[in-house]
Amino acid sequence: MTTNFDLQRNREPMPEEEFVVIVKYKNTKDYVTNGKVFLFYNEKQFKADNFEIAESRMYHNENEINTEDLVFTSKLDTDNYYASAENKTLQLQSKLQDSTEKQNLPLTLEESKAKYNNSTAFSFKNMQPNEERNVFYTLKTTPEMIKDTSAIVSVRGIYVPDENYDNHNVKDMEMEIVTSHDPNKMSTSAFLMNYRLVRFKKPKFKIKFQNNGEGPAKTIRLETDIPEIFDKSTIEVLDMYPKVKICPKYDVEYSCLDTTYTQKQAIFTFKNIYLPGSEQKNVKEYDSTKGFVKYRVKFGKNFHKIKTKSRTAIIFDKNEPIITNYSTTRFMPGISIGVKAGYNHFFDLDNSKSYFVGATLSPYKSYRLYWQVELLNSLHEFDGSTQVSEQFTDNGATGELLFRRTTTSSSYNNIDWEVPVLLRYNVNNYIGLGAGxxxxxxxxxxxxxxxxxxxxxxxxxxxxALISSETTSTENKESFTNFRSGFLVEATAGFARIGPSIGARYVFNFKENYNYMQFYAIWKF
Incomplete structure (x- = not known):
């Protein structure tokens, strides 16, 4: 081993199949050590668990431990020693941490628990200097495993080489979901993203290939689709195999990786390389016939919340291109809460005054078509019908015949709740339509x-002549009454996806005399 800790697998995870994760660890100390190893799996970003441990195989008397009952030392082993004036050894904490070796073990474990649903751990004893050991975990994919073949999942290993100190190493191993073991494949870490938080993130993509020919490949060309939501000019190559330098702007004779662009593609070209074929004579290392390019790219300035698909054409020398699977990026719907207020104008009600305020709920910053639910609270005053009846009646005192007119009028003061459910469509950044x-x-x-x-x-x-007049008033209160339903259409102008806008809505009520026009202002967050 070139490092003291590593994670390996025998193949990529495939739905309803088993694969093996190998935990490799080594004692790089100059003394016998006792320590611990942790393995975290099943990322919380997925709704269901992807793996379960079917079997663990340990060959050096390792013991499984409960990860909930751990005690930390808060001591650090710096491995730095200096001679003192008294001819004694003096230990100083002066060594800086690198990206894989860390010192705050409780923090690392808490961060891992926040990212993963499950974990397992084991302790080891009496590990000799420079001794290497392996532990094998058989992981079985669950029926609920994510079926997106462009998705990247990960497991995390944490190695504590000496239990007397909190120094530890962290290794994340990314794996690509596959439906078949095709070595020519494209995958991405951006298969499901939060649109609110991606502005300054750089999604990663990986293109894998294998030379299955009978001879070596000298030139490999990867013609990769770059969706319009990404800025091609920001592509940054993170890793590749074969390991070569980035090509300069002039022609060279040594091995290098060149990157060029078309309107919709980035083209990665391995030049002057030697990648043996899997059918080539005397090729014993099957993995030596494989290669990859891993890169990341920024989003464009004004990208929309849309699903994208991209794939790669892999060309070995002058052979026909091999087309990979589609790598898909998606955004989570997210939640947008809006505040809405306005006025309702009822056409067939007398002296109607109706003001409302409410809230809306919809997916965050949808591109075109989306649903929206609202809850509106309105104060509504209006006059009801007036009825007049006329009749002759006897005057009880004199027996004379009188003319009597009875006038009955009503008025209403209501608190109404409205619950519209509608389907909306953004015509562009400023105009929106809806119905529901x-x-x-x-x-x-x-x-x-x-x-x-x-x-x-x-x-x-x-x-x-008027002889007498008498007026009486009564009040009647009711709760949760007078249910009405209707169909609505509307249009808005302003910032259609997020921010302020104004709108007008017409409601065709299924009850007579209740059609009305709604004018409002809304602000979506």
Whole structure:
């Protein structure tokens, strides 16, 4: 081993198949050590677990330990010693950490628990200097395993070489989900992203290939689709095999990797290399026939929330291209909460005044088509119908015939809740359209009724002088009454996806006299 800790696998994980993860660790100290190794798996970003441990094989008396009952030393082993003036050995903590060796073990374990759902661990004893050991874990993929063949999943190993100190090494091993063991493949770490948080992130992509010919390949060309949401000019090559230098702008005779661009593609070209073929004579190392390019790229300035698909054409020398699978990037729907307020104009109600305020819920910054749910609270005042009845009646005191007019009028003061559910479509960045259904119910309704009785002298059946008038008023309160439903259409102008806009909505109510126009302002966050 060239390092003291490593993770390896026998193949890529495939749904409903087993594969083996090999934990390799080595004692690089100059004394016998006792230590611990942790393995974390099943990332929390996935809804269901991808793996379960079917078997563990240990050959050096390792013991499984409970990861919940650990005690930390908070001591550091710096491995730095200096001679003192008294001819004694003086230990100083002066060594800086690198990217794989860390010192805060409790923090590393807490971060790992926050990222992964499951873990296992074992302790080892009496490991001699320079001794190497291996532990084999058979992982079985679950039926719920993510089926996206462009997805990258990972497991994490943590190696504590000496249990007396908190110094430790961390190794993350990325694996690509496959449906078949095709060596020519494209994958990405950006298969599911949070649109709110990706602005300054750089998604990673990996292109794998294998020379299955009978002779070596000298030139390998990878013609890779770059979706429009990414900025091709920001591509950064992170790793590759064969290991070569990046080509300069002038022609050279040594091995190098060149990157060029077309309108929709990035082209990676291995030049002047020697990649043996798997059918070539005297080739014993099968992995030596494989290669890859790993790169990352920034998002463009004004990219939309859309699903993308890209693939690579792999060309060995002058052979026909081999087309990889599609590598897919997606965004999580996210949640956008909006605040909405406005005025309802009822066409067929007298003296109607209706103001409302409410909230909206929709996917965050959707590109074109999306759903939206609202809850609106409105205060509504209006006059009801007025009824007038006229009749002749006897005056009980004198027996004379009187003319009586009875006028009954009502008014309403309601608190209404509206729940619209609609499908919206963004025409562009500034114009949006929508249609849907809504329900409305009066959570509080106060009906005020006024009755006026007027008696007149009867002169040849025509009302004469007013004799008396009496007015009475009554109130009636009800809760959760008068349910109404309807169909709505609307249009908005402003910032269609996020931010402020204004809109107008027409509601065709299934109940008579309740069609209305809604004018509003909304701000989505």
């Amino acid at each position: 259904l809504q329900g409305m119910i009066s959570v509080s309704q106060k009906e005020s009724t006024t009755t006026t009785i007027e008696d007149y002298e009867n002169i040849n059946t025509v009302p004469g």
